[in-house]
Amino acid sequence: MFDDDELERIRESREDWEEETLDPFLEYGERKERFATVSNHEVDRLYTPEDIEDIDYDEDLGFPGEPPYTRGAYPTMYRGRTWTMRQFAGFGTAEETNERFHYLIDEGQTGLSTAFDMPSLMGLDSDHPMSEGEVGKEGVAVDTLADMEVLFDGIDIGEVSTSFTINPSAAVIYAMYVALADEQGVPRDEVRGTLQNDMLKEFIAQKEWVIPPEPSLGIVTDTVEFAVEETPKFHPVSVSGYHIREAGSTAVQEAAFTLADGFAYVEDCLDRGMETDDFAPLLSFFFNSHNSVFEEVAKFRASRRIYSRLMEDWYGASKDESKRLKFHTQTAGQSLTAQQPMNNIVRVTLQALAGVLGGTQSLHTNSYDEALALPSEEAVRVALRTQQIIAEESGVADIVDPLGGSFAVEKLTDEMEEEILEYIHEIKEMGDGSVRDGVLKGIDDGYFLREIQDSSYEYQQRVERGEEVVVGVNEYTMEEDTSPDILQVDETTRDRQLERLERVKEERDDEEVEDCLDALSEAIESDDNVMPYIVDAVKAYATMGEIMEVFEEHHGSYQETVTAI
Amino acid sequence: MSTENTETEERTVRCMIAKVGLDGHDRGARVVARAFRDAGFEVIYSGLHKAPDEIVQAAVQEDVDVLGISILSGAHNTLVPKVIAGLEEYGAKEDTLVLVGGVIPEEDREDLKDEGVAAIFGPGTPIEETIEFVRENAPER
Structure with missing residues (x-):
């Protein structure tokens, strides 16, 4: 985005700055030897135009609402309407x-x-x-x-x-x-x-299943086919990285495995003889938003760019709607602490902010008491109010992709893209050119499980060594009496449910069943x-x-x- | 005659980390299992979605010293007592150290301890603390 002469000047002045201004300060040292995100992705001290010299504005960033959607899925984003505040409920x-x-x-x-x-x-x-x-x-x-x-x-x-x-x-x-x-x-x-109906991530991370992976995938594809024909306004699959991240993956693994799962569904639909532009607009995604704000924003932006490009290059998408990655976000449940639970409100706020700065279409904010029990009504309300404050008071919803052009965020977006693509190519190779087969193979031989487990174990060790500070857990701890007001589920629920089930079985026509x-x-x-x-x-x-x-x-x-x- | 000296050689603690019920959250269970192994314990992981009886059978057959039950679904009041009753039935309750890990509300903790759970480790517990607890409390053979 800068011409060569300009870059040369910037390079020279950076070198001068390092020598004259920075070096004397470095004699006092920095807080850490190495600075890294919660996913252990190292970050630099400072980013400059040199870090984004390879970016082609039109090709790589473009404008919101147009491929490759780096700057947002829609042209007006939250100026048109704010994201959907979709709090998950049921008991x-x-x-x-x-x-x-x-x-x-x-x-x-x-x-x-x-x-x-x-x-x-x-x-x-x-x-x-x-x-x-x-x-x-x-x-x-x-x-x-x-x-x-x-x-x-x-x-x-x-x-x-x-x-x-x-x-x-x-x-x-x-x-x-x-x-x-x-x-x-x-x-x-x-x-x-x-x-939600994303069976691939079940085998990879969340681990709810009935039948084996391949026939499970077959049923998912049946629902997509049925939706295209019968319920064209209903999204039959929400391809989910949330659970992959919760199981302990890094941000890159979350995005990579989720996009790979998405492409696996696309390939299975194509194998059925469906056309990309008929079903792709019905696919949507679901991501996690964790603590490292810039890493999360970069993850969302990189994912949109990769999806748009690969849907076109690999699967022949031609409609914009087929290349537009739309997603729901939930803040990171695993990041919540049982210690000093009110601190979780702040964590959720930062994670929600990252989701918004990353351009999410809808958002669920977790309740501060979730590391202790099912959320109380008050905690659920505070979680919703957190979104409303971000939307109405902070001003971040008034500018489309406000971090676009930041040397740091653009560089991180590029780095994320590169690392995510590396995984996707690896998975495709595992499937001899088919992402679907690669995903199925990775499930079968434990590839995903190992990748995620290694990341989660490594994270836990960083916490134990104190390299990752968790406020209230390994730093800034205190003696406390935690007995918040928590939701209790009525123990007679089961009896009432069993009564209805029995009644239905009596009243129905068994032969017809x-x-x-x-x-x-x-x-x-x-x-x-x-x-x-x-x-x-x-x-x-x-x-x-x-x-x-x-x-x-x-x-x-x-x-x-x-x-x- | 064997020359082994049981006085100085530390006995290997046998542990089973178990997931009971339908809850599929196994991140904590797997992290703890690996940390136990790295701490020198012998570790068996049950795998997911086990009925209380399946866990009891496995624990008895494997003759474990420590049974760590991981549960995050809220069904602990029903499922944990079943596991303990099962151990009792096999006469294994006394020589099995039963631990629970997961999201267990404060008010349920006393009841679980009365049932025979030796310790409950909630979110954020340093693994070293859990390992120490096992070293100090694992039953003598």
């Missing part, structure tokens, strides 16, 4: 969550976000032995369409957009939502929302898209567990292959 039975939904809608929220309990996430019914102790604990319990009817009672699903954080059993929840739209008379093409499950089984056998069959089954009130069992019968249940430490 107990469908009745309780429905009440919370009505409260949020009355408060003006138009986007709902649903958290499910562990059994629902793992595709198990509430009466399964493994469900004991977990029903309604970390989210709402859903066994059958009857639960979804209660969950959305009094809510016109043509008017709201709903996000579902669920994976191995995502197709069943999606089918239930479609069935609900049919019941409410809402045309399917008006159904809006997002399904059997027929639907048989039809699903045949569809799996003949490689048909399973979605229409799941929709039929949920309409007959087949349970989530019954449906997932059909898949297990065909594909077997998955067991972790690598338990080495």
